[in-house]
Amino acid sequence: MKLKQLREEVIEANLEIVRRRLVLYTFGNASGIARDEGLVAIKPSGVPFADLRPEQIVLTDLDGKVVDSSLRPSSDLDTHLELYREFPGIGGVVHTHSTHATAFAQARREIPCCGTTQADYWYGPVPVTAPLTAEEIEEDYERNTGRAIVRRLAGMNPDDLPGVLVAGHGPFTWGASAAKAAFHAVVLEELATMAVLTLALNPAVEPLLQAEIDKHFLRKHGPSATYGQ
Numbered sequence: 001m002k003l004k005q006l007r008e009e010v011i012e013a014n015l016e017i018v019r020r021r022l023v024l025y026t027f028g029n030a031s032g033i034a035r036d037e038g039l040v041a042i043k044p045s046g047v048p049f050a051d052l053r054p055e056q057i058v059l060t061d062l063d064g065k066v067v068d069s070s071l072r073p074s075s076d077l078d079t080h081l082e083l084y085r086e087f088p089g090i091g092g093v094v095h096t097h098s099t100h101a102t103a104f105a106q107a108r109r110e111i112p113c114c115g116t117t118q119a120d121y122w123y124g125p126v127p128v129t130a131p132l133t134a135e136e137i138e139e140d141y142e143r144n145t146g147r148a149i150v151r152r153l154a155g156m157n158p159d160d161l162p163g164v165l166v167a168g169h170g171p172f173t174w175g176a177s178a179a180k181a182a183f184h185a186v187v188l189e190e191l192a193t194m195a196v197l198t199l200a201l202n203p204a205v206e207p208l209l210q211a212e213i214d215k216h217f218l219r220k221h222g223p224s225a226t227y228g229q
């Protein structure tokens with residue numbers, strides 16, 4: 001992928017999460033990766049979203065070494081890098097503090113899969129990570145945040161669960177591109193909003209049957225997907 005195109009895609013993903021009201025002030029960031037070049041493009045730290053220009057998007061290698069930009073990368077870079085290293089199929093990562101998804105993260109609750117809207121995009125509940133220890137917070141905090149996400153998804157396919165809630169923090173989502181990662185951030189906030197209302201109306205609600213989760217997820221994402229392709 002051309003790096004100019006990658007930078008433009010990353011700007012667009014950053015603007016999308018603002019347009020969809022997932023981000024107040026600078027509470028969020030989007031990145032993308034050019035796998036062939038091994039370069040990650042991420043929002044710079046301290047630049048308002050509305051002012052972002054392509055040359056300000058920071059390019060780093062997978063170790064976080066800045067290769068092109070006079071600006072500093074977002075402070076969440078090390079979390080994004082951990083996900084790119086451990087999930088080789090993903091092309092974009094988005095982090096927000098969107099209200100309802102963050103409420104679940106703060107409550108340290110997964111989002112139960114109570115409806116087909118969720119089963120269309122997440123293959124079951126949206127997981128929540130274990131809280132970080134004091135040592136993990138004091139040293140290498142951002143990378144340890146990424147490690148907590150990777151540990152939570154151990155044995156699972158990141159394509160089946162395109163985002164998780166970091167306990168006490170907020171959602172991280174991913175996808176095949178920065179645009180897809182932003183899309184999943186928007187969908188996740190909607191799922192969390194629906195779940196808050198559902199649990200308010202019926203705190204004892206049962207999750208969907210696995211058969212219905214399978215029906216919805218696999219027809220869109222399974223090997224024999226036939227719907228919405």
Ligand SMILES: [Zn+2]
Binds near residue numbers: 027095096097169170
């Ligand atoms: Zn954050």
